[in-house]
Amino acid sequence: MKKVIIAGGGIGGLVAALVLHRIGVPCLVLEQVHTLKPLGVGINLQPNAVRELFDLDIGPEALDRVGLPVREWALVGLNGREIHAEPRGTHAGYNWPQYAVHRGRFHMLLRDALIRRAGPDILRTGCKVTGYRKDSDGGVTVLGDGPDGPFAEPATLLIGAEGIHSAIRAQMHPDQPPIHWGGALMWRGVTRARPIRTGSSFVGLGTHRHRMVIYPISQPDADGLADINWIAELTLEDTRGWEKSGWFRPVEIDSFAHHFAQFRYDWLDVPALLASAEIAYENPMIDRDPVPTWVDGPVALMGDAAHAMYPTGSNGASQAVIDAVALGRHFLAHGLTPAALAAYDAELCGPVSQLVLRNRGAGPFGLLDLVDERCRGQFTHIDEVIPPEERRAFMADYKRAAGFAIETLNAAPRSLPQGATLPATPG
Numbered sequence: 001m002k003k004v005i006i007a008g009g010g011i012g013g014l015v016a017a018l019v020l021h022r023i024g025v026p027c028l029v030l031e032q033v034h035t036l037k038p039l040g041v042g043i044n045l046q047p048n049a050v051r052e053l054f055d056l057d058i059g060p061e062a063l064d065r066v067g068l069p070v071r072e073w074a075l076v077g078l079n080g081r082e083i084h085a086e087p088r089g090t091h092a093g094y095n096w097p098q099y100a101v102h103r104g105r106f107h108m109l110l111r112d113a114l115i116r117r118a119g120p121d122i123l124r125t126g127c128k129v130t131g132y133r134k135d136s137d138g139g140v141t142v143l144g145d146g147p148d149g150p151f152a153e154p155a156t157l158l159i160g161a162e163g164i165h166s167a168i169r170a171q172m173h174p175d176q177p178p179i180h181w182g183g184a185l186m187w188r189g190v191t192r193a194r195p196i197r198t199g200s201s202f203v204g205l206g207t208h209r210h211r212m213v214i215y216p217i218s219q220p221d222a223d224g225l226a227d228i229n230w231i232a233e234l235t236l237e238d239t240r241g242w243e244k245s246g247w248f249r250p251v252e253i254d255s256f257a258h259h260f261a262q263f264r265y266d267w268l269d270v271p272a273l274l275a276s277a278e279i280a281y282e283n284p285m286i287d288r289d290p291v292p293t294w295v296d297g298p299v300a301l302m303g304d305a306a307h308a309m310y311p312t313g314s315n316g317a318s319q320a321v322i323d324a325v326a327l328g329r330h331f332l333a334h335g336l337t338p339a340a341l342a343a344y345d346a347e348l349c350g351p352v353s354q355l356v357l358r359n360r361g362a363g364p365f366g367l368l369d370l371v372d373e374r375c376r377g378q379f380t381h382i383d384e385v386i387p388p389e390e391r392r393a394f395m396a397d398y399k400r401a402a403g404f405a406i407e408t409l410n411a412a413p414r415s416l417p418q419g420a421t422l423p424a425t426p427g
Contacts (some may be wrong), residue, residue, distance in 0.1 A: 003028045004336065005142045005155040007129035007168055009036060011103075012303030012320030013161035014110040018056050019328035021118045024421035025336065028121075028153075029114075030144065032128035032162070036111055038104025041188045041281075042217040042229025044070065044202065045101060047094040048404040049318035052325045054096060055414055058113060066109050067101030067217050072201040075367055078210075078377045080265035084367055084391045088202070095410050100202065102217045102227070103317070127151070131171045132158050132299055138338070140298040156336045158299045159327065161320075164288060166305035172296045177289050179308075182360065183239045184209075184285035186311075187232040187256050189277035190217070195226050196268055202314070205263065205270075207377060208362045208369045209235040212263060212270055230273060231311075233285065234259050248283045256282070285310050287360060290353030295345040297338050302327065306349070309356045312363035315402050319352060322403060325415045332420050355401055364398045367391060 004020055006013045009031030020027040045053070045063075053063070074085035089097035114122060129144040135154070142153045160168030164179065195216040196203065202215040211233050218227040234256070253274050263270035274280075288308045294301040303320035326344050334340035362369055370386055371377055379385045399405045 002139060002154055002156045004157045004159065005030060005153060006159045006161055007142070007144075008161035008163060008166075008303070008305070009033075009111070009123060009125070010161060010163060010303065010320075011107055011110060011317050012324060013159070014107070014114055015053075015056070015321050016159055016161060016302065016324035016327060017114050017118070017122060018058075018110065019324050019416070020331075021114070021122070022056060023328050023332060023416065025331065028155075029123045030127040030129055030142070030153075031123065031125045034126040034147075036107065036125065038102070038108050040103030040107070041190050042067075042100055042215060043103045043106070043317045044215075044314035045099040045106075045321070046315055046318040046402070046404045047089055047096040047098050048402075048409055049315075049321040050089075050096045050099055051409070052321050052415060055325075055416060058109070060097075062109055062113075063099050063101065063106075064219070066105035067099050068200055068219050069097035070100050070200055070202055070215070071198040073364075074197065074201055074203050075365070076203060076205045077368075077371055077379065077382075078206050078262075079379070080267070081379065081382065083371055083382050083386070084395070086392075086395065092406065093410075094404075094406055100200070100215050100217050100229070102229075106317075128167075129160075129162060130167050132168060134297050134299070138298060156298070157338075157341065160299065160301045160305045161303045163304045164286070164308040166301065168299060169291070169301055169305050172299065172301065173291045176291060179286050180289055180360075181239075181284045181286045182235070183237075184233055184235045185256075185282065186285050187251065187280045187282050189230055189253075189274070189280040191228045191230065191273050191277045192225050193228045193273060193276060194224050195220060195228065204365055204368070205268075206233075206368070207372050208365055210259070211365070211368065212260060214268075214273070228273065230277075232256060232260055232274065232280075248281060250279050251282045253277060253280055256280070287356055290349075290356050292349075293345055294349050295338075295341045298341070300327070300341040300344060307352045307356050310359040310363065312359045312365050313355070313398065313402055315355075315359075319355070319403075323348065329415050332416070332422055335422065351401070351403075358398070358401055364395060367394060370394075 004027040075083040127146040133141040213231040216226040302323040330340040
């Protein structure tokens with residue numbers, strides 16, 4: 001029997017496999033690495049994604065093992081004064097929490113859940129998908145390299161979830177521009193320390209071109225200490241030479257900490273936070289220009305393969321979850337057909353492409369730009385710079401664009417009806 005093949009065993013690919021298993025569709029995940037490992041640091045899961053995870057029976061008990069609910073989202077100026085703060089998740093009235101999680105531990109949680117439910121044969125590692133061939137019967141042959149050499153695997157449909165360097169996307173859009181980098185560098189790390197503000201606050205500090213993002217990704221221990229995820233960001237004026245230095249690499253804290261030496265306040269000491277981390281990873285803030293379609297007949301893109309975006313909105317992983325569930329919903333409506341993929345593309349490609357560009361333009365951190373434009377970051381009373389109504393409207397507009405406006409989300413029906421299944425078509 002032909003299966004739906006998912007290229008890529010990252011967060012999006014594993015959630016897609018969980019969705020297909022839930023609705024009774026045989027599938028196979030092909031992942032190029034030989035062993036999945038808990039890589040990365042912190043990410044946020046917005047309420048629209050958490051809703052879908054809960055419906056897939058990945059609930060609070062599981063998510064609390066890899067992170068914690070977010071209570072607050074806050075922006076603070078370089079002077080240490082608050083620009084905007086608002087509750088998040090259930091504290092804001094959503095029916096679902098927002099979660100800050102350790103990316104690697106969350107990834108392993110998904111892997112373990114998939115294998116437990118569907119068996120180990122659903123995930124085949126050491127298999128790099130290099131392309132595809134559309135077949136005369138309407139299916140697709142998946143091409144790649146595996147442990148035993150090249151392979152050609154027949155499939156009903158192919159889902160490309162292999163990330164920003166997707167070979168499937170490159171074949172679908174051979175003239176796509178190269179990866180886009182606007183000159184911003186990020187240094188990521190985790191420090192064991194006391195959480196700030198509410199104890200579970202997501203804090204953006206500084207300016208759009210020079211800032212810190214700080215939030216806990218574990219519950220505090222008996223001594224009040226938690227794993228604090230931090231991202232130090234700096235936009236370079238001169239990027240010459242950086243493109244040859246290597247990306248996503250471990251670096252010494254001292255190589256960048258001096259850029260953030262002035263981020264010291266009575267409520268937060270950023271230099272001490274950085275100095276207490278064991279290691280940091282340097283990488284660029286990159287994305288890809290949107291493409292006009294994510295679909296080529298029986299082949300579809302999802303996750304970063306479809307819409308790699310700046311992390312300014314904290315919704316890259318969330319959108320991958322939304323993609324996976326949308327695919328399942330359209331399979332239930334249209335069967336395992338190119339028509340289902342076309343409906344998925346029609347629903348999401350345009351709006352999410354606009355979100356990619358919005359995040360490239362600073363996303364919700366655009367409030368920091370407004371402060372810089374209006375007072376060069378120096379203020380005593382923020383209401384005199386950006387009135388509360390303007391701040392609230394700015395954030396509400398972003399939430400609508402990102403798909404987690406509270407009234408719409410709380411009123412929406414389940415994406416996958418309880419117990420709905422679609423038997424796979426024999427091939």
